[in-house]
Amino acid sequence: MSPSDPTAANDDSRLDRLLTPEEQARFVGIASTLTFPDRGQPVYHEGQLADALYFIERGMVETSCQAEEGERQIVAFLHPGDLFGLFENQRYVNTARTLAPALLLRLPLDALHRLLAEDAQLQLHFLAKAAHDLRRSQRQLIVLGRQDVRRRVASFLLELVQHHDTYDPDTGIVALPMSRTDIADYLATTAESVVRALTLLEKEGLIQRLSPKAIRLLELKRLMRLAVF
Amino acid sequence: MSPSDPTAANDDSRLDRLLTPEEQARFVGIASTLTFPDRGQPVYHEGQLADALYFIERGMVETSCQAEEGERQIVAFLHPGDLFGLFENQRYVNTARTLAPALLLRLPLDALHRLLAEDAQLQLHFLAKAAHDLRRSQRQLIVLGRQDVRRRVASFLLELVQHHDTYDPDTGIVALPMSRTDIADYLATTAESVVRALTLLEKEGLIQRLSPKAIRLLELKRLMRLAVF
DNA sequence: CGGAGCATTGAATTGCATCAAGGCACGTGG
DNA sequence: CCACGTGCCTTGATGCAATTCAATGCTCCG
Numbered sequence: 001m002s003p004s005d006p007t008a009a010n011d012d013s014r015l016d017r018l019l020t021p022e023e024q025a026r027f028v029g030i031a032s033t034l035t036f037p038d039r040g041q042p043v044y045h046e047g048q049l050a051d052a053l054y055f056i057e058r059g060m061v062e063t064s065c066q067a068e069e070g071e072r073q074i075v076a077f078l079h080p081g082d083l084f085g086l087f088e089n090q091r092y093v094n095t096a097r098t099l100a101p102a103l104l105l106r107l108p109l110d111a112l113h114r115l116l117a118e119d120a121q122l123q124l125h126f127l128a129k130a131a132h133d134l135r136r137s138q139r140q141l142i143v144l145g146r147q148d149v150r151r152r153v154a155s156f157l158l159e160l161v162q163h164h165d166t167y168d169p170d171t172g173i174v175a176l177p178m179s180r181t182d183i184a185d186y187l188a189t190t191a192e193s194v195v196r197a198l199t200l201l202e203k204e205g206l207i208q209r210l211s212p213k214a215i216r217l218l219e220l221k222r223l224m225r226l227a228v229f
Numbered sequence: 230m231s232p233s234d235p236t237a238a239n240d241d242s243r244l245d246r247l248l249t250p251e252e253q254a255r256f257v258g259i260a261s262t263l264t265f266p267d268r269g270q271p272v273y274h275e276g277q278l279a280d281a282l283y284f285i286e287r288g289m290v291e292t293s294c295q296a297e298e299g300e301r302q303i304v305a306f307l308h309p310g311d312l313f314g315l316f317e318n319q320r321y322v323n324t325a326r327t328l329a330p331a332l333l334l335r336l337p338l339d340a341l342h343r344l345l346a347e348d349a350q351l352q353l354h355f356l357a358k359a360a361h362d363l364r365r366s367q368r369q370l371i372v373l374g375r376q377d378v379r380r381r382v383a384s385f386l387l388e389l390v391q392h393h394d395t396y397d398p399d400t401g402i403v404a405l406p407m408s409r410t411d412i413a414d415y416l417a418t419t420a421e422s423v424v425r426a427l428t429l430l431e432k433e434g435l436i437q438r439l440s441p442k443a444i445r446l447l448e449l450k451r452l453m454r455l456a457v458f
Numbered sequence: 459c460g461g462a463g464c465a466t467t468g469a470a471t472t473g474c475a476t477c478a479a480g481g482c483a484c485g486t487g488g
Numbered sequence: 489c490c491a492c493g494t495g496c497c498t499t500g501a502t503g504c505a506a507t508t509c510a511a512t513g514c515t516c517c518g
Contacts, residue, residue, distance in 0.1 A: 075370060124342075134359060138322070141304060146417060179470090190502060191470080192501095195470065196471085377479085408492090
């Protein structure tokens with residue numbers, strides 16, 4: 001899979017795809033299953049005592065940091081196969097919330113720590129996943145820093161294209177499970193500016209808004225030229 | 230050490246401080262020493278075949294991503310104890326350059342991989358370091374996304390305060406080894422805007438410019454109120 | 459009992475006024 | 489000489505307010 005082809009679903013990022021069947025068994029062995037039937041349910045809050053990591057089986061999750069007043073920065077939109085639960089000094093550094101009905105695996109830290117300490121091969125996969133997340137965070141850094149809102153929105157759309165659960169290559173339609181405000185909090189702008197950027201991209205013929213939560217991509221190549229790779 | 234006290238030098242981020250003497254010995258065993266006598270020397274370039282990670286013994290390094298035209302985003306300023314060399318598909322994703330004369334340890338990937346695969350304890354420290362870098366990247370994300378230039382500069386100054394090599398707690402003076410342009414490329418703004426922000430902070434009585442490369446912090450607490458924690 | 463039509467509510471969208479940041483040109487100082 | 493610093497003008501993004509749209513639940517009727 002070429003990293004520069006955004007239409008290729010990005011399975012490298014899925015931790016479970018990296019694991020051998022035996023590793024998966026040990027991994028699942030320490031996990032408990034959590035079901036979140038609704039959208040918008042909190043998994044944990046910033047500052048809360050961290051006792052587990054979470055793995056997404058189905059659904060989507062956002063992790064965010066809340067500043068004092070209304071200021072919220074969404075750090076990541078997470079898809080099936082992603083791992084989350086970053087902490088510092090035993091406390092979660094983000095707030096995690098479901099964006100859609102979700103099925104999560106809960107991995108208690110003590111059991112996970114024991115597992116990784118006695119299985120260096122499995123741990124290497126966690127290290128690879130961490131490296132992947134670091135690259136993703138750095139890419140987001142560049143998107144926020146170096147691009148106007150129109151390009152940021154283009155980069156965001158192409159990010160969704162990478163995932164099976166938000167893109168149908170046959171129809172060219174991306175699903176946007178999150179609200180305009182969520183997108184704005186992710187791209188460090190406002191809901192209005194996101195809408196204005198979408199309007200612009202539509203006028204340019206690059207996309208077509210089918211509904212607020214479904215957008216058809218008409219010119220993938222021209223979108224890619226706008227985005228960060 | 231409290232994480233919210235920016236005057237406390239942040240040794241948690243130093244990989245070598247995490248290691249036991251035996252681990253350090255094995256770590257150094259696979260390494261070769263590299264000396265960069267000058268400022269501005271490249272360690273590796275974006276896209277180059279990745280065959281090693283690097284550990285900073287002395288000096289400072291910046292990692293950056295170059296967009297097509299002049300656009301450059303500095304992803305991180307790295308200090309002694311930091312590790313760098315992030316890659317994807319065998320290729321470095323950043324360009325690394327010395328900011329000051331530097332002494333680096335070069336860790337060949339194949340040897341490092343063998344070492345980590347047979348020493349889960351040592352690998353756990355690498356995982357902890359990766360988590361640390363991920364947090365740092367997320368914090369930078371928030372700085373870029375949610376703050377005006379004045380606050381970004383304040384956050385940047387407080388970041389330098391965390392490190393022994395750029396801050397003297399006795400005099401309250403931070404050293405800025407990098408140019409205004411470098412700072413601008415790190416904070417996703419322009420050299421002029423960085424200067425204007427410094428001018429403003431000085432007029433407000435928060436800082437005092439001693440020279441372009443040395444700034445005395447007069448009101449640490451008020452600076453902290455401007456910055457991201 | 460099921461379904462069409464209507465009401466309600468929150469989200470999405472648009473226009474307009476304002477402002478902080480960027481770009482350029484020039485001056486300054488180590 | 490190169491990097492730093494400053495004034496002036498331009499521009500793109502934001503905030504506010506008004507309007508449209510869409511999804512949901514409800515009622516009423518067949």
